[in-house]
Amino acid sequence: MSDLSTANPSRAKGFDVQAIRRDFPILSQEVNGKPLVYLDNGASAQKPQAVLDAMDRYYREMHSNVHRGAHTLGDRATTAFEGARETVRRFLNAGSTREIIWTRGTTEAINVVANGLAPRLKEGDEILVSHMEHHANIVPWQMIAERTGAKVIPIQVTPEGELDLDSFNSLLNERTRILALAHVSNVLGTVNPVAPLIEQAKKFGVLTLLDAAQAVPHFQPNMQELGCDFYTFSSHKLFGPTGIGVLYGRAELLEEMPPYQGGGEMIERVSFERTTWNVLPYKFEAGTPAIAEAVGLGAAIDYLNALDRPAMEAAEMALLERANELVPSVPGLKILGNAARKVPVLSFTLEGLHPSDLGTLLDQQGIAIRTGHHCAMPLMDFYGVPGTARASFAFYNTLDEVDQLFAGLQKIQRLFT
Numbered sequence: 001m002s003d004l005s006t007a008n009p010s011r012a013k014g015f016d017v018q019a020i021r022r023d024f025p026i027l028s029q030e031v032n033g034k035p036l037v038y039l040d041n042g043a044s045a046q047k048p049q050a051v052l053d054a055m056d057r058y059y060r061e062m063h064s065n066v067h068r069g070a071h072t073l074g075d076r077a078t079t080a081f082e083g084a085r086e087t088v089r090r091f092l093n094a095g096s097t098r099e100i101i102w103t104r105g106t107t108e109a110i111n112v113v114a115n116g117l118a119p120r121l122k123e124g125d126e127i128l129v130s131h132m133e134h135h136a137n138i139v140p141w142q143m144i145a146e147r148t149g150a151k152v153i154p155i156q157v158t159p160e161g162e163l164d165l166d167s168f169n170s171l172l173n174e175r176t177r178i179l180a181l182a183h184v185s186n187v188l189g190t191v192n193p194v195a196p197l198i199e200q201a202k203k204f205g206v207l208t209l210l211d212a213a214q215a216v217p218h219f220q221p222n223m224q225e226l227g228c229d230f231y232t233f234s235s236h237k238l239f240g241p242t243g244i245g246v247l248y249g250r251a252e253l254l255e256e257m258p259p260y261q262g263g264g265e266m267i268e269r270v271s272f273e274r275t276t277w278n279v280l281p282y283k284f285e286a287g288t289p290a291i292a293e294a295v296g297l298g299a300a301i302d303y304l305n306a307l308d309r310p311a312m313e314a315a316e317m318a319l320l321e322r323a324n325e326l327v328p329s330v331p332g333l334k335i336l337g338n339a340a341r342k343v344p345v346l347s348f349t350l351e352g353l354h355p356s357d358l359g360t361l362l363d364q365q366g367i368a369i370r371t372g373h374h375c376a377m378p379l380m381d382f383y384g385v386p387g388t389a390r391a392s393f394a395f396y397n398t399l400d401e402v403d404q405l406f407a408g409l410q411k412i413q414r415l416f417t
């Protein structure tokens with residue numbers, strides 16, 4: 001636990017959702033005259049008081065720039081900042097903090113990897129992604145493909161919203177260089193069976209990256225078990241602050257990759273004749289980093305560690321079950337994504353109503369959901385819809401809130417379709 005933690009270890013036993021909600025100050029407000037029902041956690045999750053306190057305390061008591069400490073505040077800031085890196089390492093069960101790179105988020109992390117692997121790619125090489133990826137795990141690869149002559153090839157998705165394993169098997173071959181997959185789909189909630197796919201890819205010498213933006217808020221990953229080469233996520237979806245994220249990478253690959261940006265911090269020595277790079281992880285961290293944000297992310301992970309994780313996961317599954325039970329109560333409601341293994345995410349359309357109107361009408365009832373293409377246009381094309389409405393749940397949501405969502409949908413269906 002980092003020394004800035006204010007997480008309450010008394011929460012360790014059982015799962016009292018009302019007590020947990022009191023840890024999140026933003027949840028106890030009214031929106032449009034109604035108690036807020038926040039179901040847009042997939043876009044960005046709310047922050048516990050422990051995170052707000054850690055960042056506040058950091059700025060009040062220890063802020064200075066890191067790694068140059070000729071003075072006490074510099075040392076304190078560096079200790080807090082590097083302590084957060086160690087917290088992330090433990091969260092991922094990574095072998096070393098050299099493998100934990102701070103980025104601005106998942107998007108930047110994937111760009112760092114795409115840029116870093118570009119020198120390995122040549123004409124005719126293939127990069128496998130899937131049809132259910134967020135644009136963040138498509139576009140960086142397309143940009144690198146354009147530079148190198150490689151091709152980006154999508155693995156098909158089944159109508160239920162699972163990866164089509166026959167498609168995967170038929171596409172994986174000796175030309176494949178990279179497999180870049182969502183650990184969890186942001187639209188469908190599907191938890192992809194990544195471990196066996198990584199194992200298969202390795203047989204072809206393929207490098208593997210997982211986009212875990214939607215995975216880590218729901219379960220704790222283990223780098224030693226997954227065996228992937230790169231793992232990426234964003235703090236703001238993991239109950240931490242915006243502006244920071246994580247790239248885990250295997251050290252020997254990171255050593256080989258060129259830096260992403262040049263500047264201060266990432267160098268060992270600079271001269272006009274020859275500049276050399278700093279050691280890992282700093283080689284990939286040009287410029288003054290997001291120090292308070294790293295501290296905030298460390299506090300968010302400490303907070304999660306103090307919860308009863310199995311109880312939390314069971315509570316989340318109960319939310320999804322309740323939602324699924326209530327689906328037939330709204331005529332014309334169609335769910336996209338019925339994978340056997342899902343996190344609590346529900347993407348839907350309501351016959352006769354555009355998803356954005358649905359979002360506005362729910363907002364009037366204090367219910368926050370997301371509508372649109374969810375940065376997954378190829379998946380929208382696959383399902384033949386311009387967009388969907390998406391309710392994405394977190395462990396602080398209640399069964400009562402699920403009921404309110406469906407009561408809202410029933411009302412909208414009666415009045416507007």
Ligand SMILES: Cc1ncc(COP(=O)(O)O)c(C=O)c1O
Pocket residue numbers: 042043104105106107108134136137182184185186211213214234
């Ligand atoms: C699966 C997935 N990947 C990547 C991202 C991009 O995350 P960020 O905008 O924090 O970089 C998101 C955000 O919604 C996402 O859901």
